[in-house]
Amino acid sequence: MLKVLIVDDEPMVRKGIVLGFDWAAMDCVIVGEAANGEEGLAAVEAYNPNLIITDIRMPNMDGLEMLRELRRRGNRAHVIILTAYSDFSYARNALQYGADDYLLKPFHNQELVAAINRIKQKVQERITLTxxxxxxxxxxxxxxxxxxxxxxxxxxxxxxxxxxxxxxxxxxxxxxxxxxxxxxxxxxxxxxxxxxxxxxxxxxxxxxxxxxxxxxxxxxxxxxxxxxxxxxxxxxxxxxxxxxxxxx
The missing domain is CATH 1.10.10.60 (Homeodomain-like)
Incomplete structure (x- = not known):
């Protein structure tokens, strides 16, 4: 089961993600929410998620800074980046720090479901044995x-x-x-x-x-x-x- 942390400075976006999906059907559970990167780091320590869904542009600490700090600390959680900015430099930086996927807002629910399924497939491929x-x-x-x-x-x-x-x-x-x-x-x-x-x-x-x-x-x-x-x-x-x- 994937333990999911939502990091976004817009409460309605967080609420939409939390309530807009059948997480149990995807073998996921929401373990916490955070409004910026600093809160996100604290939530990672508290809840130990293995999937983080995060915005980029947030006050105090943005999503890329949070991701960079997580990797510096040795955290290897899967990460899906959400952003309203289509500049490829954001995507390049996110991928450089090990983000698994990058979705442009507004996104369709199926896009996020597909991104999560791709992560689950990678996990399954990694552990599948003959x-x-x-x-x-x-x-x-x-x-x-x-x-x-x-x-x-x-x-x-x-x-x-x-x-x-x-x-x-x-x-x-x-x-x-x-x-x-x-x-x-x-x-x-x-x-x-x-x-x-x-x-x-x-x-x-x-x-x-x-x-x-x-x-x-x-x-x-x-x-x-x-x-x-x-x-x-x-x-x-x-x-x-x-x-x-x-x-x-």
């Missing part, structure tokens, strides 16, 4: 049901309730048969492979540094952050915080 990423030592052709099970896990690993029963039912095969062929062809149990997949995705998310450890745990299907931590350490030799520190 079976070879997770099991690089497993060679040879896989049977139909093993490949389908791997693909199912790749699509549903974030579901805390996923298990052998759910996977077998989705494929229309018995649990016993699926367990047998999967272990025979990969040397992993279904749950063992699922765990490996989740931890590999978690490693990519922790390298990104935009997410807190409990958020990563939730994103890869763990309700219990302590259990996630112990599983992560068992497979990597490091706690999630130790791993993230080494990647910074």
């Amino acid at each position: 079976p070879q990423d997770v099991l690089p030592l497993v060679k040879g052709d896989k049977s139909k049901y093993v490949l389908l099970a791997m693909n199912y896990i790749a699509e549903h690993y974030s579901d805390p309730g996923i298990g052998i029963t759910q996977i077998a039912n989705s494929l229309g095969v018995s649990e016993g048969h699926l367990s047998h062929v999967f272990k025979k062809e990969t040397s992993y149990t279904i749950i063992g492979y699922l765990t490996q997949y989740r931890i590999h995705v978690a490693m990519k998310l922790l390298q990104d540094c935009r997410y807190k450890i409990y958020e990563v745990a939730e994103m890869v299907g763990y309700r219990d952050v302590a259990y996630f931590g112990s599983t992560f350490k068992k497979l990597t030799g490091l706690s999630p915080s130790e791993y993230q520190d080494r990647c910074m």
Whole structure:
């Protein structure tokens, strides 16, 4: 889920963005608002958003100054710039400091939705793994049901309730048969492979540094952050915080 901060000096613009979209349907939540760059920096510290939607021209500190300071501090949140100014120098400066997108006011709702979807797609591409990423030592052709099970896990690993029963039912095969062929062809149990997949995705998310450890745990299907931590350490030799520190 993307945690969104809105930064704009016009209250009606902020209100329009907050109320004008079905944020839950986009797997987003509004965590705060700010009226200028200074307030935006404080809100980032308070709410730790991973998406900031900001105007450029604002009093006290403008959006580009805020973005520059965020990058100086090591913050890597996604940023969408909104502005009424079409001068390309604004866009160039915004992109220089790592803005993901640049929309001219007034913009259509679908333009902002599309910009958010592009960011979500980039995040998904960054963390999407193939079976070879997770099991690089497993060679040879896989049977139909093993490949389908791997693909199912790749699509549903974030579901805390996923298990052998759910996977077998989705494929229309018995649990016993699926367990047998999967272990025979990969040397992993279904749950063992699922765990490996989740931890590999978690490693990519922790390298990104935009997410807190409990958020990563939730994103890869763990309700219990302590259990996630112990599983992560068992497979990597490091706690999630130790791993993230080494990647910074």
